[in-house]
Amino acid sequence: MISEALTTVRQGIADTARQFDRTPESIQLLAVSKTCPVADIVTAFKSGQYRFGESYLQEAIAKIEALRDYSLEWYFIGPLQSNKTRLIAENFNWVLSLDKLKHAQRLNVQRPDHLPSLNVCIQVNISEEPQKSGVRLSDLSSLAQAIAELPHLRLRGLMTLPIRRVDFNQQRLPFRRLRVAFEQLQASGLALDTLSMGMTNDMVAAIAEGSTLVRIGTGIFGERINKINGL
């Protein structure tokens, strides 16, 4: 099941890329494995998938430990808290959900010297929902400039998780706003290469608007049993 689903998702990415005049190679696939057992990650790895995204830290650390012998790339995509930053700095390759300078500063000092810089994306609250994680667009530029100064972090780009919409054109609007913000940061001199937009239900709209890293859970591993906050 998982290997067939991966093939279908990869084919969908390639078809959508061509439809919007993009190359399939310009879009990377992050398999969101939160709540999935280790065995499912191994199955996905054997089908050629090596980037995995996790939201819940304790669960993620247990999987990372269990899978030390595989060369996987781990992305933290859940909400950050100060008491989580050390384990994240020590165990992950990427953080996609950074939205506060104080967390960035902690990750920067806690990143072990023997590891390469931690790749980070800033999460933007593009739909400006009151309870949602992410920086507002009006505060993005100053946060990005400050994070870019931190030597043990490497600012790679932006991530967002907009309000769920069914209509394709409604889905595209927030992604377009994020792409414009991304291009403005690039124009201001930041060397960014990662625009992470699109999940199982809005992947096509995200690719249409320039996503370089789609985050797919349900589409690969099936419905999650323990959905928390709708995720």
Ligand SMILES: *Cc1c(COP(=O)(O)O)cnc(C)c1O
């Ligand atoms: C769970 C989650 C996903 C994957 O969502 P699906 O709808 O299952 O593809 C993507 N991004 C984030 C930040 C998530 O928490």
